[in-house]
Amino acid sequence: MTLRKAGSPDEGTKRKPITARELARMIGVSQSAVSRAFTPGASIAPDLREKIRQHAAEMDYHPNAIASMLSKSRTNxxxxxxxxxxxxxxxxxxxxxxxxxxxxxxxxxxxxxxxxxxxxxxxxxxxxxxxxxxxxxxxxxxxxxxxxxxxxxxxxxxxxxxxxxxxxxxxxxDNAQGARAVADHFHALGRRHVAYVAGLSHTSTNRERRNAFITRVAELGMFLSTQIEGSEYSYHAGRRAAMKVLENAPKTDAIFFANDILAIGGIDALKDQVGCRVPEDIAVAGFDDIAIAGWPHYDLTTFRQPxxxxxxxxxxxxxxxxxxxxxxxxxxxxxxxxxxxxxxxxxxx
Amino acid sequence: MTLRKAGSPDEGTKRKPITARELARMIGVSQSAVSRAFTPGASIAPDLREKIRQHAAEMDYHPNAIASMLSKSRTNxxxxxxxxxxxxxxxxxxxxxxxxxxxxxxxxxxxxxxxxxxxxxxxxxxxxxxxxxxxxxxxxxxxxxxxxxxxxxxxxxxxxxxxxxxxxxxxxxDNAQGARAVADHFHALGRRHVAYVAGLSHTSTNRERRNAFITRVAELGMFLSTQIEGSEYSYHAGRRAAMKVLENAPKTDAIFFANDILAIGGIDALKDQVGCRVPEDIAVAGFDDIAIAGWPHYDLTTFRQPxxxxxxxxxxxxxxxxxxxxxxxxxxxxxxxxxxxxxxxxxxx
DNA sequence: GTTGATTTTGCATGCGCATTCAATTTTTTC
DNA sequence: GAAAAAATTGAATGCGCATGCAAAATCAAC
CATH class of the missing domain: 3.40.50.2300 (Response regulator)
Structure with a gap:
């Protein structure tokens, strides 16, 4: 890492970086050699490679990635x-x-x-x-x-x-696996009136989570009290959805939110808008396991994506x-x- | 936007995109013309440009940005x-x-x-x-x-x-402005024992906020009850810092956290770890105005960065x-x- | 209809590196 | 030590587009 010398004559000018050809000329080898010195696996004698790399470091030469892309038609x-x-x-x-x-x-x-x-x-x-x-x-x-x-x-x-x-x-x-795990968990907790809340309804993620959840809920003999599909995945959408759940189905005792950010909004709304206790009155589960889910205040049960x-x-x-x-x-x-x-x-x- | 024809002979092959030269040949113009057709401000007759663009769209030609970068030595x-x-x-x-x-x-x-x-x-x-x-x-x-x-x-x-x-x-x-605004606000609220909490101590951001805050606190005749400088800007660092503030200076009645994520951790810790009321017992202010600060549960006073x-x-x-x-x-x-x-x-x- | 000014166009070249091919050197083998 | 095989090197070319320059075409003015 060669630093620009302060006070050098071209101070302040946009110095054009040195090219492989120039470097080659200075060392007295061909441009191909320089190229090879920087190409892993290229056919070049180890000593030459080392020598070139040495000089390159001194001259602050760095292969131009753009040119490399063009000739290799690979951009990295x-x-x-x-x-x-x-x-x-x-x-x-x-x-x-x-x-x-x-x-x-x-x-x-x-x-x-x-x-x-x-x-x-x-x-x-x-x-x-x-x-x-x-x-x-x-x-x-x-x-x-x-x-x-x-x-x-x-x-x-x-x-x-x-x-x-x-x-x-x-x-x-495996969205279906996650949704089923949540349903099973709700069931094991003794919940019977469960709700499902999603953000965008038309995503494959939502479809999979919803279908698996609903199916398992039915298999386990629980009731799907209501199902909300909003227009976005956000904290505020979660709040609105939670209110709607209570409105549609006051008997709901567990809600599965299709992702954590919804669930977190839901928990807040349940707690401070209607004084509902979580989990005593309503159990809440999310999906993703984002960092916030682990915050003590939310302490959200969730299906962790790997x-x-x-x-x-x-x-x-x-x-x-x-x-x-x-x-x-x-x-x-x-x-x-x-x-x-x-x-x-x-x-x- | 021309879609690949299903069932075309080369199905499954990596088709190489068409080049300017090829397109030019098909239309019967020079490669330069094609280049100019896609270069804003280039010297080319409007009709020709239009014609070329038309054909280009048909042939699904897109200028290769890499090549362009190389010749213009500008990458965008x-x-x-x-x-x-x-x-x-x-x-x-x-x-x-x-x-x-x-x-x-x-x-x-x-x-x-x-x-x-x-x-x-x-x-x-x-x-x-x-x-x-x-x-x-x-x-x-x-x-x-x-x-x-x-x-x-x-x-x-x-x-x-x-x-x-x-x-x-x-x-x-303007970090100093923000820090002073917070100090003024605390003062106007009647707080007298204020604390400052930062994440990384050696950042310029922290220096500016801290110095301005401390100076203003002194000017206003308030006491800087304690000052914590942790090792990171995170929710959990905020929690730890809040506890430390109470430990160091139980009389503290307002805390300025150097950013929101710290403040949010702080609020949670104050509330659920020691049953402290915010803002009655301790007022809390942050810096940034991230989305979470606006969540009703936190409802964090903060200095909004523009x-x-x-x-x-x-x-x-x-x-x-x-x-x-x-x-x-x-x-x-x-x-x-x-x-x-x-x-x-x-x-x- | 001309000449000069202006715009439009194509040719040729270069951007910096990777790679092919042939030439050269080194190593191996008998 | 010579021939064959392998490794190393350099010259030359191309990647796809932008652009300087000169030729060609269009336009303006008289």
């Missing part, structure tokens, strides 16, 4: 498509994902798909930038067709989203290229675990 | 250096920032600087990828020298961070290139506003 950039950073689950996921990618030399280019913005323009950047793979974390917004178009010709993986009419690889939590494993699997698929275009799409289902806390039982912490 | 990529995605303030900021950049055709390459990872390797990517500018959101970790090295030769802007020994542009909230304006200013600086290397660094101080809520007063909501 992964496009990450996101739409919701409000739900803390996503930032946490993105953070882990981008770190894991960095570990193996891949950078993350963020594509923030806003509701208002025009998707096509955003996504066309995805294509023009020639990203090596696309990882879609956005639960919503994009239609299968749009997605297919955007990822055409490159590896693509959806996280926590399944699209029936479109062939794309996918890594997801985030670390999801990241691991995704990164592995990217690395192996097993999600490359042309290959048959892979669908990985990972199982999570129910984390029982104080929002459903009194015994815990 | 902005490096965003981040280290903490746990504090919700940052994801929110990143989201807005990346959207604003997208609006003007700039993409965001994420550099996630983890504590454990080796910085140099991460940051060397920053240089190799030739990003047009670097925006540093990381409050911590990087030393001024490292930062200088990483951003050498390109535009750079720090957000909410000032480094004395190094010349870099910076956009920050996030939108910060984003606006940063994007403008990037766009105008006023933070380009060689130019004198610009330091922008933006003022925020105190948002008074229930954690300090009973009159509100």
């Amino acid at each position: 950039i992964i496009g990450i498509v996101v739409s919701d950073m409000q739900n803390p689950f996503y930032p946490a996921l993105i953070e882990k994902l981008s770190r894991a990618l960095q570990q193996i030399g891949l950078q993350s280019l963020l594509f923030n798909i806003a509701k208002g913005s025009n998707l096509e323009e955003q996504l066309s950047a995805l294509r023009r930038y020639n990203v090596d793979a696309v990882i879609v974390i956005s639960a919503t917004i994009l239609s299968g067709q749009t997605l297919l178009w955007a990822t055409e010709g490159r590896a693509a993986i959806l996280i926590n989203r399944i699209i029936e009419d479109v062939d794309l690889s996918c890594v997801a939590c 985030v670390d494993e999801m990241v691991r699997v995704v990164v592995q698929m990217v690395e192996e290229g097993s999600c490359a275009p042309g290959k048959p799409p892979i669908v990985k289902r990972l199982s999570g675990e129910l984390v029982v806390r104080g929002s459903t039982t009194l015994m815990g912490t | 990529i902005i490096g965003i250096v981040v280290s903490d995605m746990q504090n919700p303030f940052y994801p929110a900021l990143i989201e807005k920032l990346s959207r604003a950049l997208q609006q003007i055709g700039l993409q965001s390459l994420l550099f996630n600087i983890a504590k454990g990872s080796n910085l140099e390797e991460q940051l060397s990517a920053l240089r190799r990828y030739n990003v047009d500018a670097v925006i540093v959101i990381s409050a911590t970790i990087l030393s001024g020298q490292t930062l200088l090295w990483a951003t050498e030769g390109r535009a750079a802007i720090l957000i909410n961070r000032i480094i004395e020994d190094v010349d870099l542009s910076c956009v920050a909230c 996030v939108d304006e910060m984003v606006r200013v940063v994007v403008q600086m990037v766009e105008e290139g006023s933070c380009a290397p060689g130019k004198p660094p610009i330091v922008k101080r933006l003022s925020g506003e105190l948002v008074v809520r229930g954690s300090t007063t009973l009159m509100g909501t």
